[in-house]
Amino acid sequence: xxxxxxxxxxxxxxxxxxxxxxxxxxxxxxxxxxxxxxxxxxxxxxxxxxxxxxxxxxxxxxxxxxxxxxxxxxxxxxxxxxxxxxxxxxxxxxxxxxxxxxxxxxxxxxxxxxxxxxxxxxxxxxxxxxxxxxxxxxxxxxxxxxxxxxxxxxxxxxxxxxxxxxxxxxxxxxxxxxxxxxxxxxxxxxxxxx
Amino acid sequence: xxxxxxxxxxxxxxxxxxxxxxxxxxxxxxxxxxxxxxxxxxxx
Numbered sequence: 001x002x003x004x005x006x007x008x009x010x011x012x013x014x015x016x017x018x019x020x021x022x023x024x025x026x027x028x029x030x031x032x033x034x035x036x037x038x039x040x041x042x043x044x045x046x047x048x049x050x051x052x053x054x055x056x057x058x059x060x061x062x063x064x065x066x067x068x069x070x071x072x073x074x075x076x077x078x079x080x081x082x083x084x085x086x087x088x089x090x091x092x093x094x095x096x097x098x099x100x101x102x103x104x105x106x107x108x109x110x111x112x113x114x115x116x117x118x119x120x121x122x123x124x125x126x127x128x129x130x131x132x133x134x135x136x137x138x139x140x141x142x143x144x145x146x147x148x149x150x151x152x153x154x155x156x157x158x159x160x161x162x163x164x165x166x167x168x169x170x171x172x173x174x175x176x177x178x179x180x181x182x183x184x185x186x187x188x189x190x191x192x193x194x
Numbered sequence: 195x196x197x198x199x200x201x202x203x204x205x206x207x208x209x210x211x212x213x214x215x216x217x218x219x220x221x222x223x224x225x226x227x228x229x230x231x232x233x234x235x236x237x238x
Binding site: 080132151186 | 209210211212213216217218220222223224225226227228229230231232234235
């Protein structure tokens, strides 16, 4: 059977059914993306490899323990774990004064750890959440529209483009500007996403 | 951004990757914000 033709969910189900090679195939599918993301933040090859291994070990453990709920976004979930591992890495390094955050390029909005489980596990404060929602309302109409259609309604960019009668490229461009503007406003208000 | 209007973005997985590749790129701040918004806006 050509495992490259199988979906993430199918590979996961095969793995849970006892096919140990399926998890390797699945990880191989996304490993480069995860490694690139980690390196983007830590900018050190050795640390990247270490954090990548920690990420993959954690991911497989969560799957083995039956705590992974597949929603068709395996890569996003994997990247979320990687993100948290990078944060842990910087916190630990900072304690030992080995890493300067600005030099390493770690200049994020805050030290938010993303929940790796269900929505109920999230750690976002209600006040911060309300403030960010308020900032979204301050976006230019076309940017606010694409944010709400994508994040709130879960529409694809193709659907967003069709409904707003623009090209997919334009929809993506509006999303990019929306995120850039939100970032600017969050910094101006000195919000910490926690 | 590359011309992608012919891309099939109806599958949720490819659409997420599209956003990450075409919108976020290598900007870790935007990546961070993307997941934050996914969390707070998903439940409506």
